[in-house]
Amino acid sequence: MKLIDxxxxxxxxxxxxxxxxxxxxxxxxxxxxxxxVLVGDDPAxxxxxxxxxxxxxxxxIASIERRLQGTATEADVLAVVHALNADRRVDGILVxxxxxxxxxxxxxxxxxxxxxxxxGLTPVSAGRLAHGAPGFIPCTPAGCLKLLDSFHGDLAxxxxxxxxxxxxxxxxxxxxxxxxxxxxxxxxxxxxxxxQVARRADVLVAAVGQPGLVRRDWVKxxxxxxxxxxxxxxxLDGSARLVGDVAFDEVAEVAGALTPVPGGVGPMTIxxxxxxxxxxxx
Ligand code: NDP
Numbered sequence: 001m002k003l004i005d006x007x008x009x010x011x012x013x014x015x016x017x018x019x020x021x022x023x024x025x026x027x028x029x030x031x032x033x034x035x036x037v038l039v040g041d042d043p044a045x046x047x048x049x050x051x052x053x054x055x056x057x058x059x060x061i062a063s064i065e066r067r068l069q070g071t072a073t074e075a076d077v078l079a080v081v082h083a084l085n086a087d088r089r090v091d092g093i094l095v096x097x098x099x100x101x102x103x104x105x106x107x108x109x110x111x112x113x114x115x116x117x118x119x120g121l122t123p124v125s126a127g128r129l130a131h132g133a134p135g136f137i138p139c140t141p142a143g144c145l146k147l148l149d150s151f152h153g154d155l156a157x158x159x160x161x162x163x164x165x166x167x168x169x170x171x172x173x174x175x176x177x178x179x180x181x182x183x184x185x186x187x188x189x190x191x192x193x194x195x196q197v198a199r200r201a202d203v204l205v206a207a208v209g210q211p212g213l214v215r216r217d218w219v220k221x222x223x224x225x226x227x228x229x230x231x232x233x234x235x236l237d238g239s240a241r242l243v244g245d246v247a248f249d250e251v252a253e254v255a256g257a258l259t260p261v262p263g264g265v266g267p268m269t270i271x272x273x274x275x276x277x278x279x280x281x282x
Contacts, residue, residue, distance in 0.1 A: 002257040004151045004226075006143070010267035013146065014059055017274045021060040024281070032281035033062040034092045034118065034273075035084045039077055039103065040070030045096045052094070055270045061277055064090070074103040078111050085113040091281040092118030094273070118276040121167065129175045136276050141173040143268025144205060144226050145180075151257045152203060152224040156181040159200050163187045163214070163245070164207035169228055173205050194218070206245035216250035224257040228265050 021031060034056050038049050049065065056063040066080050077099065084093045093116045099105045114124035120136035128135030137145075148155060160182040164170035174186045187197050198204055198218040206214050207228035219225060229245030244261030252258055259265055 001252050001255055002151060004147050004257050004259040004264060006147060006259055006264040006267045009147060009150060010271040013271040013275060017278050018059040020278055031060055031062045032091045032277050033089055034277045035064050035090045037066045037080055037095045039068045039072055040100050049096050052270060055274060059274045061274060070100050077103050077108050081111045092116055092277040094119050116280060118273060118280050129172055132179045138168060138172045139269045139272040140169050140228060141176055142272040143265055144173055145176050146268060158182045158202040160203040161185045161187060161198055161201035162205045169207040208245045210245055211243045212247040214246040214251060216254055219251050219254050221254050222256040225251055225255045227259050227261050
């Protein structure tokens, strides 16, 4: 079994982005700039934003933060997004989710100018992806595809099964695989006999949010398995640890290649955000 080292792949992508940013600067162009909009005090969101801003700095990408109180109205948030859309120094805009309940996240995301949509979450970006047209790809599935390119190879004709149909992961992942001519099945909570559906897969992507859902007998021997899940569980000794949607130890015995959690898909997500921001500036 090949262990898919997402940490190393992400480090390589970040180094590539950094070198391209340095080349831009050497050619007299300005650094790409990412604007991050953060509303409220959700501690996890603050950590995510801090990590993204730090990763930008390490790659030579400028970033600006627009922070709003948790009491901000949807109109307040939309005004910030509109101002960033119009700001020519800003290449990419990211609205950190979740938003407080008084703000409709779908309306706020849809307000981002498509050519600055580095998270790839606007309906325009989703439509471009569905049409197989160029556009921004959501960072997590973009990272999964890069790992598949490196560790699986040609996807044309492969049986691909994606478990999960969220706008953030499952749907764009399925579209990406279809655009690469895989034969794609999208499974979800209403799918009948999920283990049997999963067993068809040469490429199995689990994006569910259920610790250890994918068991050994769900996996075709030799399949490439991408575990997107990030689940915090409490172990018997009372300590917390992160696990994926795949029962790693069992599946490692049958899979041809497998991502660990942590250290698989997770690190690729931020690397792809930097890659998208660089592309937005080009
Ligand atoms: P959502 O909760 O939005 O979607 C989960 C999907 O899984 C839904 O389509 C749901 O089906 C399906 N599902 C739930 N339970 C089952 C089940 N028992 N059998 C089959 N399908 C099921 O989650 P996300 O897509 O946002 O995230 C999925 C996981 O990926 C989470 O663990 C999240 O933390 C992780 N994640 C990791 C990232 C990373 O950087 N590595 C980034 C983003 C997410 P239905 O539509 O029918 O309800």
